[in-house]
Amino acid sequence: IPMVGFAGRDAAAAVHDPLEATVLAASDGDDQLLIVSLDLLQLTAESVACIRQKISTATGVAPTSIALACSHTHYGPSVNDHDVDLVDSYRTHLSHVLAGVCREAMDRCQPARMGVDWGASDIGINRRELRDSRIVLGQNPSGPVDRSVGIARIDHANGQPIATVLNFACHPVSLGGRMAEISAGFPGKARRVVEEMTGTLSLYLQGACGDVNPIRMEHDHDAARSLGVRLGCEATRIWETIQVQDVHSVAFASKTIHLPGYRYDSQTNAENLQQELLRDIAVREKEGEQNSGPLWWARHRLEHVEAAIVSWQTDEALSAVEC
Template identity: 35%
Template sequence: MTFDKDPADARLRVGAARADITPPVGLRLTGTLREKGSEAVDRPLALTALALLGGRTPVIVLACDLVHLSPEEVAQLRAAVAARIGPADIFVNVSHSHATPAPPSAREFDPQTEAEQVELAELYFREVVAKAAGISAVAVAGARPAVVGHGTGTVTVGVNRREVGPDGNLLLGENPDGIVDPTVGVVRFDEVGGRPIAAVVHYSCHPDVLGPKSGLISPDFVGAARDVTERLTGAMALFLQGCAGDIDPLCGIVTGDDGVREADRLGTELACEAVRVYQRLVEHRVRDHRVHWRSSTSNSSVTGWVYQDARHSDPVVASTSTTVTLPLRELPAPEEAAAAYASAVEHFDAVRDQQADLPTRLRARRRVIWTEMQLAAVRRGEALTEDVEVQGIRIGDLALIGIPAELFVEIGLQIRAGSPFRTTLVSGYTNGVLFYVPTAAAFEQGGYEIESHQNYLRPAGPTPEWEKRLVSTGLDVLADLNRAEVNR
């Protein structure tokens, strides 16, 4: 692991910038339950850059209103940013709103029957990459001396979604007794003197109030949370998704026009708690000494306070990342994989001949893509592993951890519980999304998330040991960040 080494005269400088990444109406949104392209825009999608300058290498945090990116697409985005601003440590987090388009890597559009959609999706991704580079440069150029404060609050806008149905099987529903993380992480950046720069709001919950049949382009509840935070603070707000693999909105997935109202309600609740915390994080003028005045009508005194400028020290700014190689599940036997592929092709041909509805065709085509991918992996005859990046950023006694997966909330809670930092924000959906990573206990229970690698077009999924290994690696990264002060 390597760290940014701060020069002796380093001081924290912070900049923020934003681009609108709303796709054209008509581009189909993510998911195989869609019946047609998008129809309207609820709220614009945002791509927001936060530049942290306190060492030799800038740290760039990018908060994106996207459902997911592959690690390979993140590599392209990082390369474009670095080409524009020079070497940088880049942290890319997606909000995971389901009312946004899937990236090209998801292969959700059929090149034979949806050539226009394929072209739109590829053009959209290229524009996102270009805008990421552009706003990163603007954020770096506009960085100014800053002070930082951070803390946490509590609000419940999410519910554990692993519900046991009447038949004993798990479904994506509501489990009010399941584990959630009600913690709202808030980071405040101000100019020296008081002018707001940026506010980071961190929370763990799927932004999928607007269901898979909605035709609205939207950041979901994240949009309302961001808008309300900005109106009340004057700061540019970034939403960072936490560990939401098994957490859905408290209102559930909502059908019809009620979805927009419910998304706005939950986002406003989240923002109001974030703003409450924000207001107490940084003081620019503090009470210095007391003065007394004699009352003219009695022997009592009236007291008041004289204020002075608060003193702020520059925090240690450090960034590191490490890669851990983790095993994937065993692949099926060659004959089993071949049979699965043949069955998928047969089913796909049948639904096309029957002129089935779009969702049926999309699901059937996706099954063909995945079984073909798995069969190819089987024929290569190699043991499958996955290289997983765990990235850490330190700003004083604040730490941010990013992992490229839909982590179950318990994994983030374990990392945070073992952290040496006063505030620790653990984010899945960062620097790509491989698939869901459930806890070891969840593997025994089963459910949708266990086989999610199929939807993410990965030939095999994680094993139960991923939980322990990712927690251990996250804690190692935090320990290394905690030692970074010696580099100042």
């Protein structure tokens, strides 16, 4: 199956560790909530709406009370490509599996208490490095980084630990851009560490990772193992000291926001960049590049630049532009 997260990679050649979906179900008797964590890079709004509806049909939970959160692993399958048989089948199967898992989570709800606390981890580093008068993807120790590790501990009313929610912000890219083996990356390892040390099920929620990459990026699974162990141990340290308390109500809010598209300051600037990208692409293709990262990125940028130019000419709004 095609992988997603880096350009220029072949289809997945093997599975190093399994991808998981973890569900937290909560109810106060009146309102219900489902949080679904997925070992995937991302989902489109269309896919989210479809999955929410299938889960809602299976559980009775309103679609607006179902949160889907991707761990953002860069070593999972593509689920957004269309007209690719394996991807279409995977996407369809995924929605059915999630509906069943969520139904099971709702059926297994039990009286519980919860506590929350925070720690810190140094496994992330700002990736915007100034090198030779250019900003590149590298390491910038002085750049902003959110080191917060958030932990929610959920125990049964009788005191038996049930579940742990782990929140941290860092791109799961520790295996580098050439790895063609399916993996949940360091979030998966951190989750397993927490589960082994606490005896609970663990759900990983990716934070606003922005420009934060792991301090180790190597074409080797040991980097993900090491980072995951460090994060998982910090999470467990926090977990051990959390005091749980009764929770009397469940609340969930969902809001869609519309962001203005970036228009490159002027139509002239956009058209100049368009020509620059066209020349760059032509040179790369002439030199025999077919599926390289730089060629993919140039085409990706060109697509959005041309969309911006069209929006000027037709006065149409852009929902999002990424360059």
